[in-house]
Amino acid sequence: MLIGEKLNVKIEEQDIVSIQRMGPLRGYIEGEGAVQPRPFAVRLARRTLRDRLLQSARVRHGADTTGFGLPGSPKKFYINERLTCINRQLFFKARQMGSKSGWNYVWTREGRIFTRDEIRTRRHAE
Template identity: 45%
Template structure:
């Protein structure tokens, strides 16, 4: 656990250095061209985002699990792991909590059965990456598994989903890539916190690191596509 904490501290220190360098460049009247400066800043932002993503390599997100008053999120995570065929002890969970905009909890338990209530996702950090990777693999094999046997209060069974936890920047990039590329690109996915796209089974795999990559690879303007 101490080695994991030291790794996180090291990444945080590197992030602070990159942020300082980025702020310095933004405030300098450099003799380079505007495009050169823009490219440099973009690359620094990509590097900074990459460091942030490395700090999340032991994390995953669970969505689609009904939220209830007095719930034990750790117990839910253990039950989800068991449902997927992974043995997980609560002691192997570093942290687990709901994130996102919350509704009044009093309303959650009074929703009619079958209500389209959107429950907050669960963010989990595990002590070992190998456990996280096993859960993600098993979730792909058992795609469509529901929360029906997780011991939760009565609810209409719906599928739950496990995904890698992404930085805010990567979440936005993945969402935009999916919106723009979904019509003409067959595959858009994430692996180890990185975003990839492939137009067909025989075409080249592209990694998407920035909005500029999306515009260049998909051949469209992200601003125009969002109008």
């Protein structure tokens, strides 16, 4: 809910269906704790709320943890949509091909993968 406030999207407790940590456990440094916390996946009750949150995160891509009450210096956080296994693998390969081919932009939106060579060129969906 703090992230929603930071991004100017009102999220209430009943809007959150589930939250879970994703990926393997990360390493620890003795006395300092985790090197980097594992990302978490949030399932929201309504798709419109999810879309507003993703759009707001794109607009405010420099948001950080200032005001969250976390120890240490503020760190940037990122919000990405969760892709299916096949789309995640396809996105990985598209980014690899993009770096080899010199594409400047490869991104996802609503489960689709887009590429663009330059800012003024037409986008391509895959």
